[in-house]
Amino acid sequence: MAKVVVDITASLDGFVAGPDPTLEEPLGRNGERLHEWALETASWREQHGRSGGQANDDSGLIEEATSSTGAYVMGRKMFSGGSGGWEDDPRSRGWWGDEPPFHAPVFVLTHHPREPLELEGTSFSFITDGIERAVELARSAANGKNVAVAGGGATVQQALQAGLVDELQVHVAPILLGSGTRLFAELGDPVSLEATRVVASPKATHLRFTVRP
Amino acid sequence: MAKVVVDITASLDGFVAGPDPTLEEPLGRNGERLHEWALETASWREQHGRSGGQANDDSGLIEEATSSTGAYVMGRKMFSGGSGGWEDDPRSRGWWGDEPPFHAPVFVLTHHPREPLELEGTSFSFITDGIERAVELARSAANGKNVAVAGGGATVQQALQAGLVDELQVHVAPILLGSGTRLFAELGDPVSLEATRVVASPKATHLRFTVRP
Numbered sequence: 557m558a559k560v561v562v563d564i565t566a567s568l569d570g571f572v573a574g575p576d577p578t579l580e581e582p583l584g585r586n587g588e589r590l591h592e593w594a595l596e597t598a599s600w601r602e603q604h605g606r607s608g609g610q611a612n613d614d615s616g617l618i619e620e621a622t623s624s625t626g627a628y629v630m631g632r633k634m635f636s637g638g639s640g641g642w643e644d645d646p647r648s649r650g651w652w653g654d655e656p657p658f659h660a661p662v663f664v665l666t667h668h669p670r671e672p673l674e675l676e677g678t679s680f681s682f683i684t685d686g687i688e689r690a691v692e693l694a695r696s697a698a699n700g701k702n703v704a705v706a707g708g709g710a711t712v713q714q715a716l717q718a719g720l721v722d723e724l725q726v727h728v729a730p731i732l733l734g735s736g737t738r739l740f741a742e743l744g745d746p747v748s749l750e751a752t753r754v755v756a757s758p759k760a761t762h763l764r765f766t767v768r769p
Numbered sequence: 770m771a772k773v774v775v776d777i778t779a780s781l782d783g784f785v786a787g788p789d790p791t792l793e794e795p796l797g798r799n800g801e802r803l804h805e806w807a808l809e810t811a812s813w814r815e816q817h818g819r820s821g822g823q824a825n826d827d828s829g830l831i832e833e834a835t836s837s838t839g840a841y842v843m844g845r846k847m848f849s850g851g852s853g854g855w856e857d858d859p860r861s862r863g864w865w866g867d868e869p870p871f872h873a874p875v876f877v878l879t880h881h882p883r884e885p886l887e888l889e890g891t892s893f894s895f896i897t898d899g900i901e902r903a904v905e906l907a908r909s910a911a912n913g914k915n916v917a918v919a920g921g922g923a924t925v926q927q928a929l930q931a932g933l934v935d936e937l938q939v940h941v942a943p944i945l946l947g948s949g950t951r952l953f954a955e956l957g958d959p960v961s962l963e964a965t966r967v968v969a970s971p972k973a974t975h976l977r978f979t980v981r982p
Contacts, residue, residue: 569956740781746944
């Protein structure tokens with residue numbers, strides 16, 4: 557059975573981006589430090605059309621996530637980069653360039669309807685009727701594979717609050733970011749988890765949990 | 770060299786207590802669920818004057834922390850239980866009863882001066898001139914062992930902001946608590962960490978980090 561998986565990198569203090577995101581620094585101040593664990597891996601480089609890189613545990617986890625994911629759900633800011641605000645411009649191709657690293661259909665949560673954007677190996681569809689609908693469409697598009705809720709924090713929180721998430725994988729970067737966008741806000745009722753795997757690499761601690769029914 | 774260590778249990782979403790703490794529920798609603806991993810261990814039971822319990826990895830970590838700690842620093846709410854507000858009553862013996870589980874001197878951060886409280890195996894000293902002074906006094910009292918910053922969230926944050934912390938051990942309980950008291954608030958500048966150990970047990974994921982200079 558295909559799962560809905562949150563797969564995201566956060567600082568130990570729970571931030572997925574630093575403060576003051578801009579188009580130049582879409583992850584905010586110091587936010588790029590969160591992803592240092594991924595940047596040198598062979599898998600990340602391959603996803604981004606580059607060769608080389610390290611074939612380590614970190615790389616294996618990226619490869620595992622990529623190969624098991626059939627569709628992505630993300631927020632409008634993640635599509636448009638940083639502070640957003642131009643994702644509704646029908647000419648915009650998003651922040652990810654002409655060959656985005658998502659080699660599967662992407663469903664973008666937004667308030668602004670626009671036509672789907674077809675790019676090399678990816679499509680971006682813009683969903684204006686909420687997280688449930690976005691996940692439902694992603695499930696259909698995923699062809700039996702998993703749906704990855706890719707971020708940012710607000711989108712993850714909506715998915716959790718709606719009870720849509722089956723599994724959480726948090727890549728904990730060894731840093732206290734000190735401020736920025738939180739992965740988890742106030743959710744309301746507790747959600748019981750089961751720890752199903754820990755992979756410790758020098759650059760990140762990868763925690764995986766199943767959401768208990 | 771003795772270290773200043775933060776050693777605390779938090780939910781995956783970073784809460785160290787649930788909402789609405791009371792004297793009956795000093796960890797707030799659902800807050801006791803955070804500590805389920807500890808309650809059945811042999812070490813915890815021994816600390817609390819009970820026999821039995823499991824001699825598992827969780828128990829080993831508690832024993833390790835206890836035996837390496839020479840003094841504790843805590844906030845007034847942790848001393849007085851839950852919402853606090855009566856820690857300045859000189860008759861109060863705190864929330865922990867006549868035989869507290871801290872078998873070493875404890876330094877309580879408060880705004881209300883009062884005489885030290887001597888109990889079985891423990892003393893509580895009340896420090897009104899800030900976290901630096903509390904840690905300095907704890908260092909002297911620790912006799913070469915570590916100083917443990919035991920909580921709650923506000924006290925941990927003060928210690929981090931003052932640059933006093935050498936090591937962080939976070940016991941991640943497999944739950945999203947959804948609301949309550951956060952372990953990490955806005956700290957300001959980033960703090961670089963180094964992951965030095967991960968112990969995964971079925972009931973908690975124990976993450977240890979050294980603070981980089």
